[in-house]
Amino acid sequence: MTLLTLGQGMDLDAGERERVNEHGIKVVHEPVVGIGIEDGRLARLRTEGGEEHRFEVLYSALGLKLRAELALGLGAEHDGTGALVVDEHNRTTVPGLYASGGVVRGLDQVVVAMGHGAIAATDIHNRCELPTEEEVDGAERKAGAA
Ligand SMILES: Cc1cc2nc3c(=O)[nH]c(=O)nc-3n(C[C@H](O)[C@H](O)[C@H](O)COP(=O)(O)OP(=O)(O)OC[C@H]3O[C@@H](n4cnc5c(N)ncnc54)[C@H](O)[C@@H]3O)c2cc1C
Structure with a gap:
């Protein structure tokens, strides 16, 4: 070894x-x-x-370097570790900006990052102003827009 x-x-x-x-x-x-x-x-x-x-097997040691400069540059708040502060919908402190995965404090695992993405996507969908076809007047308004 x-x-x-x-x-x-x-x-x-x-x-x-x-x-x-x-x-x-x-x-x-x-x-x-x-x-x-x-x-x-x-x-x-x-x-x-x-x-x-x-070597027959190589194992990389765990570690994380937060690369949240993009969000921080937009003014998003972070905690003492440098991780972005988000609410239960994965919204950062900047309106309209969401964060998921390694840049958010929590368990650093792929499934957690995917879960964050799903939570954020659902919130974005729910806050979308355009109605979907299933919503009242949705199809009509879409047709009108086209
Ligand atoms: C050695 C190691 C082993 C691990 N093993 C496991 C494991 O077995 N199982 C598990 O579930 N998790 C594991 N993890 C954790 C897992 O890799 C992370 O939780 C996961 O990759 C987070 O996904 P992410 O999409 O948030 O970030 P990342 O996978 O890090 O993707 C972020 C991407 O954004 C890019 N990026 C950053 N800033 C910018 C920018 N300004 N402009 C453009 N691109 C940018 C980066 O280059 C990167 O490609 C491991 C991590 C490490 C380091």
């Missing part, structure tokens, strides 16, 4: 270092500068010093 820190420092205490050694875990501190694909899968990693590493 190899731990790649991707060029970041690892502040291991004495006990952790001992466990790493005990289990024969190699720690590579150099940044990864190249990847090699074989048979459609990631097979090799090359580190800055030119060394190549081959």
Whole structure:
């Protein structure tokens, strides 16, 4: 097993270092500068010093970098973590601007992001001013508009 820190420092205490050694875990501190694909899968990693590493399985550590600059630029409020503040309909504090997924505080999972999207879409639909065909005068007004 190899731990790649991707060029970041690892502040291991004495006990952790001992466990790493005990289990024969190699720690590579150099940044990864190249990847090699074989048979459609990631097979090799090359580190800055030119060394190549081959693994059967690679697991990327979890982490999240919020990229909400677009919404923040429009004036949306965020909390102390940088996540956008939304109400129960996923409306941000800017009228007409909705947010879903990783930029919203909560459990960072794909299904949660999809759920946020569905909640926002339903609210947008419900607030839509144009009537649908099923609504009173909907088809008539649409025909008139055409
Ligand atoms: C290593 C890792 C493993 C994970 N494993 C799982 C898992 O097993 N199961 C699970 O459910 N979830 C997992 N997650 C979490 C999951 O990936 C996220 O919850 C999900 O991707 C959030 O979806 P999203 O659409 O909100 O954001 P993203 O998938 O991050 O998509 C946002 C997109 O917007 C783009 N973007 C940002 N700003 C701008 C801009 N200004 N202009 C244009 N484009 C922009 C970004 O480039 C990105 O493509 C994992 C996350 C990580 C990092």
